[in-house]
Amino acid sequence: xxxxxxxxxxxxxxxxxxxxxxxxxxxxxxxxxxxxxxxxxxxxxxxxxxxxxxxxxxxxxxxxxxxxxxxxxxxxxxxxxxxxxxxxxxxxxxxxxxxxxxxxxxxxxxxxxxxxxxxxxxxxxxxxxxxxxxxxxxxxxxxxxxxxxxxxxxxxxxxxxxxxxxxxxxxxxxxxxxxxxxxxxxxxxxxxxxxxxxxxxxxxxxxxxxxxxxxxxxxxxxxxxxxxxxxxxxxxxxxxxxxxxxxxxxxxxxxxxxxxxxxxxxxxxxxxxxxxxxxxxxxxxxxxxxxxxxxxxxxxxxxxxxxxxxxxxxxxxxxxxxxxxxxxxxxxxxxxxxxxxxxxxxxxxxxxxxxxxxxxxxxxxxxxxxxxxxxxxxxxxxxxxxxxxxxxxxxxxxxxxxxxxxxxxxxxxxxxxxxxxxxxxxxxxxxxxxxxxxxxxxxxxxxxxxxxxxxxxxxxxxxxxxxxxxxxxxxxxxxxxxxxxxxxxxxxxxxxxxxxxxxxxxxxxxxxxxxxxxxxxxxxxxxxxxxxxxxxxxxxxxxxxxxxxxxxxxxxxxxxxxxxxxxxxxxxxxxxxxxxxxxxxxxxxxxxxxxxxxxxxxxxxxxxxxxxxxxxxxxxxxxxxxxxxxxxxxxxxxxxxxxxxxxxxxxxxxxxxxxxxxxxxxxxxxxxxxxxxxxxxxxxxxxxxxxxxxxxxxxxxxxxxxxxxxxxxxxxxxxx
Numbered sequence: 039x040x041x042x043x044x045x046x047x048x049x050x051x052x053x054x055x056x057x058x059x060x061x062x063x064x065x066x067x068x069x070x071x072x073x074x075x076x077x078x079x080x081x082x083x084x085x086x087x088x089x090x091x092x093x094x095x096x097x098x099x100x101x102x103x104x105x106x107x108x109x110x111x112x113x114x115x116x117x118x119x120x121x122x123x124x125x126x127x128x129x130x131x132x133x134x135x136x137x138x139x140x141x142x143x144x145x146x147x148x149x150x151x152x153x154x155x156x157x158x159x160x161x162x163x164x165x166x167x168x169x170x171x172x173x174x175x176x177x178x179x180x181x182x183x184x185x186x187x188x189x190x191x192x193x194x195x196x197x198x199x200x201x202x203x204x205x206x207x208x209x210x211x212x213x214x215x216x217x218x219x220x221x222x223x224x225x226x227x228x229x230x231x232x233x234x235x236x237x238x239x240x241x242x243x244x245x246x247x248x249x250x251x252x253x254x255x256x257x258x259x260x261x262x263x264x265x266x267x268x269x270x271x272x273x274x275x276x277x278x279x280x281x282x283x284x285x286x287x288x289x290x291x292x293x294x295x296x297x298x299x300x301x302x303x304x305x306x307x308x309x310x311x312x313x314x315x316x317x318x319x320x321x322x323x324x325x326x327x328x329x330x331x332x333x334x335x336x337x338x339x340x341x342x343x344x345x346x347x348x349x350x351x352x353x354x355x356x357x358x359x360x361x362x363x364x365x366x367x368x369x370x371x372x373x374x375x376x377x378x379x380x381x382x383x384x385x386x387x388x389x390x391x392x393x394x395x396x397x398x399x400x401x402x403x404x405x406x407x408x409x410x411x412x413x414x415x416x417x418x419x420x421x422x423x424x425x426x427x428x429x430x431x432x433x434x435x436x437x438x439x440x441x442x443x444x445x446x447x448x449x450x451x452x453x454x455x456x457x458x459x460x461x462x463x464x465x466x467x468x469x470x471x472x473x474x475x476x477x478x479x480x481x482x483x484x485x486x487x488x489x490x491x492x493x494x495x496x497x498x499x500x501x502x503x504x505x506x507x508x509x510x511x512x513x514x515x516x517x518x519x520x521x522x523x524x525x526x527x528x529x530x531x532x533x534x535x536x537x538x539x540x541x542x543x544x545x546x547x548x549x550x551x552x553x554x555x556x557x558x559x560x561x562x563x564x565x566x567x568x569x570x571x572x573x574x575x576x577x578x579x580x581x582x583x584x585x586x587x588x589x590x591x592x593x594x595x596x597x598x599x600x601x602x603x604x605x606x607x608x609x610x611x612x613x614x615x616x617x618x619x620x621x622x623x624x625x626x627x628x629x630x631x632x633x634x635x636x637x638x639x640x641x642x643x644x645x646x647x648x649x650x651x652x653x654x655x656x657x658x659x660x661x662x663x664x665x666x667x668x669x670x671x672x673x674x675x676x677x678x679x680x681x682x683x684x685x686x687x688x689x690x691x692x693x694x695x696x697x698x699x700x701x702x703x704x705x706x707x708x709x710x711x712x713x714x715x716x717x718x719x720x721x722x723x724x725x726x727x728x729x730x731x732x733x734x735x736x737x738x739x740x741x742x743x744x745x746x747x748x749x750x751x752x753x754x755x756x757x758x
Contacts, residue, residue, distance in 0.1 A: 069218060070218070072216075072217040072218050074372065078372050079372075079373060079374040079375075080347070080370055080371070080372060080373075081339070081370070081371055081373055081374055081375040081376070082368050082369065082370050082371075083335075083339040083340075083368075083369050083371070084352075084366050084367075084368055084369075085228075085305070085307070085324045085325075085326075085366060085367040085368075085369055086324070086325045086364070086365075086366055087307060087322040087323070087324060087325070087364075087365045087366060087367055088269065088270040088322070088323045088324070088325045089322055089365050090269040090270070091272060093317075094272070094320060094321075094322065095360065095361065097165075097311075097317070097320050098320070098322075098351075098365060099361065100164075100165045101165050101166065101210070101309075101320075101351075102207070102210065102353065103165075104161075104162045104165040104166045104312075105165075105166055105170065105171075105174060105207075105210050106204055106207045107159070107162065108152060108155055108156065108162065108166065108171055108174055109174055109177075109178060109202070109207065110201055110202070111151075111155050112148060112151060112152060112155070112174065112175055112178045113178060113182060113199055113200065113201045113202065114201060115148075115151050116143075116148070116178055116179075116182050116183050116199045117198060117199045117200070117201070119141045119142060119143050119183075120143070120183065120186060120187070120198060120199055121198075122141055123137060123138060123141055123143060123187070138187070143183055143187065144179075145175075145176060145179050148175040148176070148178060148179040148183070149172050149175045149176070151175065152171040152172060152174060152175035153168065153171065153172075155171070156168065156171050162312070163312045163315075164311075164312050164315050165311070165312050165315065166312050167224070167225065167310070167311075167312055169213045169224035169225050170210065170211075170212070170213075170225050172213075173211045173212065173213050173225070174210070174211060176211075177211050178199075182196075182199035182200075183199065186198060186199060205355075205520075208352055208353050208354060209350055209351070209352045209353075209368075210350065210351040210352075211350055212225040212226040212348055212349045212350050212351065213225040213348070214347050214348040214370075215227075215346065215347065215348065221299045223349075225309070225349070226307055226308070226309050226349040226350070226351055226367065227298070227307070227308045227309075227349065228305065228306075228307055228308075228324075228343075228346060228349055228367065228369060229273075229298045229299070229301045229305070229306055229307075229308055230273065230301055230302065230303055230304050230305035230306055230324075231302050231303075231305070231343070232251045232305070232336060232337070232340045232341050233250060233251055233302075234301075234302045234303040234304055234305075235264075235303070235304040235305050235324075235326060236250075236251055236254065236263065236264065237303075238303055238304045239264045239265055239266045239267075239304065240263075240264070240265065241262045241263055241264055241265040241328070242265060243262060244261075244262065244263060248263075251333065251336070251337050251341060252337065252341075254330060254333050255330070255333040255334045255336075255337045257330040257333075258330065259329065259330055259331035260329065260330065260331070261329070261330040262328055262329065262330070263328055263329065263330050263333060264326060264327075264328040265328070266325060266326070266328065270304075270323040270325060271323070272306070272321050272322075272323055273301065273303050273304050273306045273321060273323060275296070275297070275298055275301060275319075276296040276297075276298075276300045276301050276302075277296060278296055279293040279294060279295055279296060280293060280294060280296050280300050281293050282294050298319070304323065304324070305323075305324040305326070305340070306321050306322060306323050306324055307321075307322045307324065307349060307351075307367045308320070308321050308322075309322075309351075322365070322367070324367065334376070334378065335376045338373070338376040339369065339371055339373075339376065340369075342373075345371045345372045345373050346369060346370075346371055347370045347371055347372050348369075348370040349367050349368070349369055349370070350367070350368040350370075351365065351366075351367060352365070352366045352367070352368050353365050353366070354366070354524065355517045355520045355521060355524075356517075356521065357514060357517050357518055357521065362513070362517055377585070381539075384539065384543055385542075385585060385586045385587070387543065388542050388543050388546060388547055388586045389546075389547060389586050389587045389588070391545075391546040391547075392410065392411045392417075392546070393408045393409065393410055393411060393418065393421075393545055393546035393548065394408065394409060394410075394411050394546065394548045394549075394550075394639050395407060395408030395409070395421075395545040395546060395548070395549045395550070395635075395638075395639050396408075396549065396550050396551070396634075396635040396636060396637065396638020396639035396640075396641070397541075397549055397550070397551040397576065397579065397590075397635055397638060398551070398552065398600075398631045398632070398634040398635040398638060399551060399552070399554065399556070399572040399573075399575070399576050400572065400631050401559060401563045401566050401567060401570065401572070402426060402427075402566055402570055403424060403425060403426040403570070403631065404424075404425040404426075404537075404570075404572055404575050404576075405422070405423070405424055405425075405629070405631040405632045405634070405635040406422065406423040406424075406425070406541055406544075406545050406549075406635055407420065407421070407422045407423075407545075407632055407635040407636040407638075407639060407673065407674075408420070408421050408422075408544075408545035408546060408549075408639060409639055409662060409666075411548070413658065413661065413662050413665065414665070415665055415666055415669070419666075419669055420636075420666050420669050420670050420673045421544060421545060421673070422632055422635070422636075422673040422674070423540075423541065423544060423545070424632070425537055425541075425575070426570070427569060427570060431569075432569075435569050438522070438526060441522065442519065442522065445515055445518060445519045445522070446519070448515050449512060449515055449516060449519070451486055452508075452509055452511055452512040452515065453506060453508070453512060454486050454487055454488070455485060455486045455509075456506065456507045456508065456509050456512065457501075457506045457507055458484070458485070458486070458487050459492075460491055460492050460499070460500070460501055460506065461487040461488075461489055461490070461491055461492065462487055462489035462490060462491075462492065463484055463487050463488065463489045464487070464488030464489045465489075466488070467484055467487065467488060467489070468489075470482070530571050530574055531574065531578075533571075533574075534571060534574040534575050534577070534578035535578050535582075537575055537578070537579075538575065538578035538579040538581070538582040539582060541579055541582075542579065542582045542583060542586055542588075546588065547582075547583040547586035547587055547588025547589070548583075548588045548589065549579065549583060549588070549590050549591070549638075550590070550591045550592075550593055550638045550639065550641050551576055551579075551590060551591070551592055551593070551638060552592070552593055552594075552595050552598070552600065552634070552638065553592035553593060553594050553595065553649040553652075554595060556572060556573040576590070589646070591641075591643055591646055591652075592649045592652075593638065593641045593643065593649055593652035594649040594650045594652050596650070597650060597651075597652050597653060598637075598641055598652055598653070598654045599654075600634040600637040600638060600641075600654065601630065601634050603637060603654065603656075604619070604621040604623065604624060604626055604633070605621075605624070605626055605633070605636065605637065605659045605660065605662065605663040605670075606621060606623055606624040606626070606659075606660050606663060607656035607659065607660055608621055608622075608623040608624065610622075612630060616630065617629070617630050617631075618630060619633040619674075624663070626663070626671065626674070627671075627674075627675055628671070628674030628675040629674060629675065632673070632674050632675075633674055636659075636662075636670070636673075636674060637654060637659060640654060640655045640656075640658050640659040640662065641653070641654055641655070642654075642655050
């Protein structure tokens with residue numbers, strides 16, 4: 039196996055038995071390598087491409103098809119090499135690095151494999167270049183091989199490399215331009231200027247005094263700058279010759295043929311094509327926003343071509359597009375992201391707040407509490423915020439879920455109607471057939487069978503789903519479903535950014551949050567988390583803190599135990615069902631999440647990069663409780679006890695109501711496992727009574743009618 043996979047190492051220059059010299063590869067670059075500065079930021083802008091020409095559209099489709107073939111072959115090679123690596127126990131123990139080098143499990147080895155694929159499949163040379171293939175191999179190595187062989191900072195490894203699908207292949211990675219050699223871009227290149235684009239597609243009503251992009255950026259929002267046609271024409275390369283430095287022997291100035299580097303017209307993405315392509319350059323015009331409100335951002339990214347670093351070709355599904363895809367160019371620039379004057383002023387004001395705060399992320403809400411950095415009431419009051427879904431957002435989510443459910447049902451009906459042999463009739467259809475047979479009526483043909491899929495005794499379908507026939511309507515509905523999912527994800531990101539801006543503006547940029555693994559929450563509260571997205575909120579808040587000049591610190595839950603601690607330092611044990619913090623020692627009563635957020639503000643980390651070094655400063659917390667007194671009590675108890683509305687069968691906690699608790703569901707007669715309460719997982723499994731594994735903690739000789747610790751009460755569920 040190793041001999042078949044060891045082609046990743048460079049070939050030798052020694053002549054073989056046939057007398058022909060083996061292939062030689064170019065050596066390492068002897069010039070000094072360019073490195074990006076540590077303080078240099080990177081930002082990306084998406085540039086929509088107008089691919090309306092049928093020939094250009096066909097070339098782009100062929101480019102994606104060829105690159106997908108290369109990536110699929112590389113993924114299969116990586117999977118085979120990884121299997122061989124783990125199968126060679128003796129070789130791996132004696133020298134894992136040498137064994138990986140022999141199998142070609144390295145960046146250079148994956149690049150050699152990519153070169154061989156393009157050399158053996160000669161038709162690929164008409165569409166792709168070796169530079170594209172090389173960076174596709176680098177991406178497979180980084181995303182599949184490295185993540186599987188080497189653990190991350192948390193000690194986790196990704197699974198075995200797999201082969202992706204055609205519908206998820208949306209990005210062709212380009213190669214960064216050379217920062218040591220002028221005018222050297224080996225893959226996708228962006229040519230043209232912002233001023234040339236403005237001159238070419240200038241709006242007819244634009245004032246004649248506006249002649250540059252800088253002046254256009256100063257116009258008020260709503261002013262039209264560009265008037266671009268529905269179908270942008272393909273820009274032509276600059277013809278003729280251009281003068282260069284120097285003079286010929288006859289005294290005439292030297293000239294050279296004009297190239298794309300001399301193009302100063304509208305912006306366009308240019309790809310030279312494969313080595314065997316004879317159709318010329320692939321030129322895709324860029325469409326820019328026409329309103330003046332977006333021009334300050336365009337000026338930030340596109341006005342200086344010296345900051346352009348890399349261009350990737352990206353596609354996304356769109357039902358209205360001719361072939362179901364729209365194409366974009368993602369331009370990476372060596373500059374920070376654009377911030378409007380309003381954003382910059384808001385961040386300056388947030389940096390001057392001089393406050394410290396804590397965040398407590400929950401399934402249905404996010405709580406924030408902040409104090410002055412001096413913890414002195416004379417420097418400012420205690421502030422608290424409670425972020426949850428509004429009624430309008432709940433209604434919008436319910437509407438989106440109904441649409442998604444309807445589209446998924448339409449997909450299932452379309453698949454069943456196109457492949458009726460793979461499905462059996464439902465019980466209702468069978469009963470109707472029996473009734474018609476008993477009444478001597480002709481048998482009615484079932485066009486859409488509603489029963490289960492044909493499978494063997496092990497439950498495996500006899501025919502794989504990928505081999506089913508799919509109709510045009512099925513593909514259309516599937517595209518609409520993908521569009522809706524992408525739109526929903528973008529809306530959630532936008533909501534998270536807006537909420538993060540409000541949090542930092544009100545509580546400052548020095549915040550602390552518990553280091554929770556939110557991915558484990560999805561096992562129990564997946565539907566509620568998809569609606570509230572606490573992970574997105576915390577990530578966006580951390581990014582906003584960094585932009586403001588602060589930092590979002592993460593504290594380990596094992597060393598702090600904030601949900602079980604009071605401001606006075608006393609331990610107050612609570613289960614997931616207990617949503618109200620009530621300390622019997624100091625009398626502090628407040629919402630559980632807000633109390634944890636207030637304690638987060640008093641967490642100190644010996645190493646800011648290591649959450650396990652977090653410790654709760656109980657002395658400072660008790661001092662804060664005494665100093666702020668009434669204001670703290672009002673801030674901790676003024677928020678309503680609301681959460682995301684759960685559905686039956688998905689609730690993991692029960693709210694406590696005053697009064698006599700009802701009998702637990704597990705003690706009632708004729709109950710099923712579906713209606714039984716969920717286990718109290720805040721306690722270790724070894725502490726549960728053997729006779730009640732899977733139910734609430736039950737100690738002593740209490741009868742089934744009792745409710746120890748009040749864990750299960752009136753049965754009013756909330757997610758917590």
